[in-house]
Amino acid sequence: MPAFIRTTKTVVAALVAVTVLAACSSPDTTSEPTSETSSATPSTSTTPTPTESAPATTEEEPTPAGPSLSVTIDGEDVQPNAQEIDLAVGEKLTIEFQSNRAGELHVHSTPEQFVKFGAGATSAQLVIKTPGTVEVEEHDTSAVVALIEVR
Secondary structure (H helix, E strand, C coil): CCHHHHHHHHHHHHHHHHHHHHHHHCCCCCCCCCCCCCCCCCCCCCCCCHHHHHHHHHHHCCCCCCCEEEEEEECCEEECCCEEEEECCCCEEEEEEEECCCEEEEECCCCCEEEEECCEEEEEEEECCCCEEEEEEECCCCCEEEEEEEC
């Protein structure tokens, strides 16, 4: 086979390969862009992508205050008595204590939790991650201070 034909076949094969590769890697210019389209190469665009701009909006949104429970302890007298509270799964419950002694609340949730409090005015936050009815009792007196319905 003459050298001219071999060279021509090699050049034609190379051009076909380059054309196929170029066609596979170039974007389709006739289709409309969608939000699902992604790029594997870094972009030089100065327009921020949704993931770049998302933190700015989430950091400035205030967290709504959840429900609260006020517990007053004077020796053996514990108030309130079985206060009913509705709470969403994962929502914070703020507990405000006014007590003449240190103590602990037992939260009969899954898993069980304990909330310690000191003498004087103190506060704590409680988060329950499992739905159901949860009993909260003061440890020393076994007084039930709250019944929490977690939904």
